[in-house]
Amino acid sequence: xxxxxxxxxxxxxxxxxxxxxxxxxxxxxxxxxxxxxxxxxxxxxxxxxxxxxxxxxxxxxxxxxxxxxxxxxxxxxxxxxxxxxxxxxxxxxxxxxxxxxxxxxxxxxxxxxxxxxxxxxxxxxxxxxxxxxxxxxxxxxxxxxxxxxxxxxxxxxxxxxxxxxxxxxxxxxxxxxxxxxxxxxxxxxxxxxxxxxxxxxxxxxxxxxxxxxxxxxxxxxxxxxxxxxxxxxxxxxxxxxxxxxxxxxxxxxxxxxxxxxxxxxxxxxxxxxxxxxxxxxxxxxxxxxxxxxxxxxxxxx
Amino acid sequence: xxxxxxxxxxxxxxxxxxxxxxxxxxxxxxxxxxxxxxxxxxxxxxxxxxxxxxxxxxxxxxxxxxxxxxxxxxxxxxxxxxxxxxxxxxxxxxxxxxxxxxxxxxxxxxxxxxxxxxxxxxxxxxxxxxxxxxxxxxxxxxxxxxxxxxxxxxxxxxxxxxxxxxxxxxxxxxxxxxxxxxxxxxxxxxxxxxxxxxxxxxxxxxxxxxxxxxxxxxxxxxxxxxx
Numbered sequence: 047x048x049x050x051x052x053x054x055x056x057x058x059x060x061x062x063x064x065x066x067x068x069x070x071x072x073x074x075x076x077x078x079x080x081x082x083x084x085x086x087x088x089x090x091x092x093x094x095x096x097x098x099x100x101x102x103x104x105x106x107x108x109x110x111x112x113x114x115x116x117x118x119x120x121x122x123x124x125x126x127x128x129x130x131x132x133x134x135x136x137x138x139x140x141x142x143x144x145x146x147x148x149x150x151x152x153x154x155x156x157x158x159x160x161x162x163x164x165x166x167x168x169x170x171x172x173x174x175x176x177x178x179x180x181x182x183x184x185x186x187x188x189x190x191x192x193x194x195x196x197x198x199x200x201x202x203x204x205x206x207x208x209x210x211x212x213x214x215x216x217x218x219x220x221x222x223x224x225x226x227x228x229x230x231x232x233x234x235x236x237x238x239x240x241x242x243x244x245x246x247x248x249x250x251x252x253x254x255x256x257x258x259x260x261x262x263x264x265x266x267x268x269x270x271x272x273x274x275x276x277x278x279x280x281x282x283x284x285x286x287x288x289x290x291x292x293x294x295x296x297x298x299x300x301x302x303x304x305x306x307x308x309x310x311x312x313x314x315x316x317x318x319x320x321x322x323x324x325x326x327x328x329x330x331x332x333x334x335x336x337x338x339x340x341x342x343x344x345x346x347x
Numbered sequence: 348x349x350x351x352x353x354x355x356x357x358x359x360x361x362x363x364x365x366x367x368x369x370x371x372x373x374x375x376x377x378x379x380x381x382x383x384x385x386x387x388x389x390x391x392x393x394x395x396x397x398x399x400x401x402x403x404x405x406x407x408x409x410x411x412x413x414x415x416x417x418x419x420x421x422x423x424x425x426x427x428x429x430x431x432x433x434x435x436x437x438x439x440x441x442x443x444x445x446x447x448x449x450x451x452x453x454x455x456x457x458x459x460x461x462x463x464x465x466x467x468x469x470x471x472x473x474x475x476x477x478x479x480x481x482x483x484x485x486x487x488x489x490x491x492x493x494x495x496x497x498x499x500x501x502x503x504x505x506x507x508x509x510x511x512x513x514x515x516x517x518x519x520x521x522x523x524x525x526x527x528x529x530x531x532x533x534x535x536x537x538x539x540x541x542x543x544x545x546x547x548x549x550x551x552x553x554x555x556x557x558x559x560x561x562x563x564x565x566x567x568x569x570x571x572x573x574x
Contacts, residue, residue: 298463298481301425301443317384317403317424331403331422333443333462336482 048209048222049075049195049315050302052283052290053323054342057309058189061089065186067323071312072174072183072193074319078222079195082208083177084169086218086285089188091164097142100159100166101149102133102205110134113153120148131180133159135166142215157206157243162216164287169194169208189344192285194220200228201246211252214259216287221248222315223300225278251276255284269293269339283313289343298336305329311342349374354381358388365415368394386424389417392434406443409436412453428455431472444481447474450491456545463500466493469510475545485510486522494541496549507559513538515554524563528556 051071055061064087072083092098103110114127114136125138138145142161149156160167168181174195178184194209201207210218225231228247231254236242240253254275258268265286272282273296281300284291292313294302305312305320307329314320317331334340351361361379368374372394379400382388386405389398392415400408403421413432422440431450438446441459448464450472457465457474463481466474471490479497486502488510498516505522511534512525521527530552538551 298444303443316405317422318386318405319384321383321403327402332441336463 047078047197047199049078049319050192050220050222050281050283050313051075051194051315051319052190052192052285052292052313054190054290054311055309056311056344060309061189062187064089064188064191065183067310068186068191068193069178069183070322071314071319072178072195074322075195075315076174078315079197080173081198081203082169082171082196082205083174083194084167084208084210085177085183085191085193086160086165086167086210086220087186087188087191088164088166088216088285088287089190092137096137096139096163097145097161098163098166099136099138099142099145099161100133100168101136101153102157102159102168102170104132104155106132108132108156113156116152117145117148120152121145130168130182132170133168133181158212160212160218162287164189165212165216165218165285167210167212167218169210170205171203171208190285190290192218192220192283192290194222200224201244204244206244207246207249209248210285211246211249213252213256213284216285217255217259217265218285219248219252219255220283221251221280222302223278223280223295225251225276225280227277231275247278251280251282265291265341266339273337281315286343288345289341291339291341292334293339294334294336296337302334303331304334304340305331348376348378350378350380352380353383353385358385361388362390365389365392365394365396365398368392368396372396382421384424389415392417395434403440412436422459427457428453428472431455441478447472450474452491454544460497466491466510469493473541475541475547477545477547479516482519483522485512488512492537492541494538494545494554496547504557504559506563508564509559511537512557513551513554514557515549518555518557521557524560525557526560528558530554530556 123140127136209220225247228250279299281294281302377398382402384405390410393413395414397416400419404423406424407426408423409417409428412434416435418437425443427446428436429448431453433452437456442457442461444462445464446461447455448467451470455474458477460478461480465480465484467486469488473492475494482500485504489508493512495514499518501519502522504525507525535551542549
């Protein structure tokens with residue numbers, strides 16, 4: 047069992063409250079996922095030619111100042127960064143692949159949680175409340191956010207095994223359910239050049255989507271083909287640069303509920319997580335149909 | 348009338364107070380405010396009380412109900428009125444999966460839509476849905492009636508026993524051993540009674556009946572190769 051929550055703001059005036067609106071949603075799903083939690087927040091886009099990465103170290107004491115100094119020296123690129131608990135958000139005027147190669151050499155223990163123009167992924171072990179406090183979720187601003195509370199069934203409870211998983215530039219995935227063919231699919235995807243850090247089933251779904259998108263599929267085509275390729279139970283929420291998507295497996299064992307008002311679209315595993323949202327009493331509330339993709343995106347920035 | 352406000356009281360407070368009515372009936376009319384999607388509301392009630400839930404409810408609302416009349420002014424989560432024995436449950440909004448699962452008796456009315464597996468393994472309950480129902484509904488339904496004013500999803504009535512199903516709209520597909528059947532006078536009559544009891548302005552003649560072909564009741568040696 048796990049919990050999924052997502053909030054996409056239609057009304058830009060609410061962007062300064064995104065974290066405050068989202069924190070109670072994430073914490074309401076504690077019963078469904080008490081062992082780890084995380085979220086992917088979108089906003090504060092970097093300019094053309096820049097890339098934004100979220101890096102996570104194994105301890106809060108990691109010397110990111112030294113690392114960013116070395117990176118600046120090595121690449122000769124302008125950069126800006128700030129630390130948040132054991133993670134940093136790094137903005138750098140360089141190609142993503144160049145930065146990844148430099149980081150692999152300079153800091154092999156530091157994990158790259160996300161990369162893109164807008165996305166920041168923050169996650170870790172502990173109760174959802176501890177995670178939201180650790181990273182100061184309440185004061186965060188942005189256009190949209192998806193989150194996850196985990197009760198692990200398929201693999202170990204670790205920071206790396208918690209959600210969201212990055213699936214490419216500005217893309218991420220959270221998952222409620224379990225996949226039964228992840229072992230074989232992971233082997234096939236490795237042959238296609240996709241890297242995996244864990245034995246986690248969701249990482250395989252993320253890797254599958256990343257691979258399909260690299261092959262030129264649209265998000266919709268990639269998700270449609272995932273319904274064929276993935277064997278198991280799932281409700282997925284997918285964060286994109288401009289919005290988010292929701293899809294459930296054809297049998298629909300795992301729950302999902304959607305709500306929409308003039309101000310926002312919200313999704314959650316259970317209605318309880320939506321009950322703190324303003325105007326929810328008058329929202330349109332419905333259950334997404336199985337094997338059908340729902341997507342909300344604003345016009346490309 | 349007694350009001351229980353779930354922004355201060357717990358679900359345990361509510362259910363215990365309702366259960367206590369069996370030993371000593373103190374109040375027949377109950378109102379529940381601020382349910383906010385909480386699970387297990389008004390579960391296991393066993394007295395002829397009325398309960399008005401003013402908002403959305405979570406999983407298993409009105410489960411195992413006996414005698415009580417329970418109305419939800421909102422949507423309900425998974426397993427509403429599961430294993431109901433008697434009484435009346437009305438959902439003014441829509442229901443998630445497995446509404447009325449395994450229920451033996453009483454009447455469940457859902458004014459909106461019901462999700463997948465509505466009436467799964469129903470054993471005598473009557474379910475009337477104002478909107479549409481999801482896939483695998485009435486799977487292994489044994490007794491009772493399922494009435495759908497909208498459409499039905501895939502595999503309706505798979506492995507059906509003796510539940511009678513009435514659908515006004517389209518059926519995406521019928522499950523194994525479920526077939527369309529002739530609507531005879533007694534069916535029109537029982538359906539009209541159910542529609543009237545549910546308070547829906549519908550005519551029985553607009554519905555089609557579905558039931559079991561009774562081909563899966565007993566093992567047939569011709570099917571041995573399928574096992």
